[in-house]
Amino acid sequence: MLEQTLEALATEIEEYDLIQSIPGIGPKIAATTLSKIGEVALVACANMLVHWLSAILKS
Secondary structure, eight states, rough: HHHHHHHHHHHTTTHHHHHSSTTTTTTTHHHHHHHHHHHGGGGSSSHHHHHHHHHHHHO
C-alpha cells in the first residue's frame, strides 16, 4: 500500500522518469532520491547528483 502510494505521488513529478533513466535506478530508488533531494533544479549539476546517488547506494 505504501509503495503504491509513493509511486503514484512520484509519477506526478517530472524528474521521476528522468532519474529512472540512470542505469540501476528503479522506482523505489527514484522515489527515495526525490524525497531526499527535494527540488531537482536545486542540484548544481548532473555530476553532483550522480556522485550523491553513488554515495547513497554504497551505504
